Amino acid sequence: TLVMRESDHQLSAQHGYMINCLCKLSSFLAQRRIVETEQGSKVMSDFEDHLTLTFPSKIPKNLIAFRMSQLGTLPFNIYNQLPSQNWPSLVSPDWWTNQIYLLILKKPKSEWRWVPGETPLSTGMEVLYGILFYLGGILLGKAILKNARTIELKFWVSAHNIGISLLSLFILLGFLEQIIPKLREHGFFWTICNYYSYTQPLELYYYLNYLCKWLEFGDTFFLVLKKKKLQTLHVYHHALTMYLCYIQINGKTSISWFVCSVNLFVHVIMYYYYFLASRGIRVSWKKYLTSLQITQFIIDLNLVYFCLYTHMAVHHFPNLPNVGDCRGTRQSAYFGCFLLSTYLFLFVQFFIKVYAESNKIAMNKRKEEKAKEKKST
Structure with a gap:
């Protein structure tokens, strides 16, 4: 369970709530996504674990106990990504595939x-x-x-x-x-x-x-x-x-x-x-x-x-x-x-x-x- 700081929740309802994790903060922020749903704004992270988030009392109830099992149902565009080549060009299958x-x-x-x-x-x-x-x-x-x-x-x-x-x-x-x-x-x-x-x-x-x-x-x-x-x-x-x-x-x-x-x-x-x-x-x-x-x-x-x-x-x-x-x-x-x-x-x-x-x-x-x-x- 991750306890969130109350001062971190000052965004307007229109843009949702940005949650600053106290655990693995640097890696989490790089991967965070805020997704608008019918129930409100929910935060989507890349935590592998099965998480339950605990929020201060001022946060709407529809954000409480958001579990990462919901991750698979949320939209994500796999095509909006950075170039993937990781090896030197001449030995990179990715580079050769692109050339072909x-x-x-x-x-x-x-x-x-x-x-x-x-x-x-x-x-x-x-x-x-x-x-x-x-x-x-x-x-x-x-x-x-x-x-x-x-x-x-x-x-x-x-x-x-x-x-x-x-x-x-x-x-x-x-x-x-x-x-x-x-x-x-x-x-x-x-x-x-x-x-x-x-x-x-x-x-x-x-x-x-x-x-x-x-x-x-x-x-x-x-x-x-x-x-x-x-x-x-x-x-x-x-x-x-x-x-x-x-x-x-x-x-x-x-x-x-x-x-x-x-x-x-x-x-x-x-x-x-x-x-x-x-x-x-x-x-x-x-x-x-x-x-x-x-x-x-x-x-x-x-x-x-x-x-x-x-x-x-x-x-x-x-x-x-x-x-x-x-x-x-x-x-x-x-x-x-x-x-x-x-x-x-x-x-x-x-x-x-x-x-x-x-x-x-x-x-x-x-x-x-x-x-x-x-x-x-």
């Missing part, structure tokens, strides 16, 4: 906006059509190529895989450039839950990551053209990951940067492995890729369930211990938790089926060979 944006669209990337219906591929129907096209393309491709010869696509497969690996690395570095300064200044919880942690530069990288999922449909189409067997896990993962990225950016989920960053890190390694495999280069660490993916989902699930818990506690179960609200919609939170849980289950199942069973087969062969050696001796 200027080259293609003749305007700075700071003017980019996620506007459903205006931004390309920003509506639910477009995503639905994309998924249907993906699934239909698989069925149609298999039917057409059933009796056809296998198509040689070595160059295109290699180019696709190394391209996705490098693009994933670029987007990952873009996330890190934006997040690392915020981690240093505000801490981890602020970056995954605070209302202000969701920024325009980050949203642009969310969008690039979302577009990357469309490009990853190429993985499946190359397998179809090469007449390879498709795993159910592969199709399920590719189809729904794109929708997950769409629903998270549409819901402005602040924790998305962490999930995206871990996924991009995995994809940098995974698609590099695919590139090597397409060139006929064998590596000894293939089996660790699935373990890495499983680890990714375990880490993600721990974090997203934590954020969902503290969000639900703030809004529905205030007596439960919590650390404050987290930004995002319930729809995106529920779907994200559900989908990541199914991914974990399916990848563990795949790991057991492929690697555990193959190990058993290898062990049985060794036993048979040893038994034959004993008989021969």
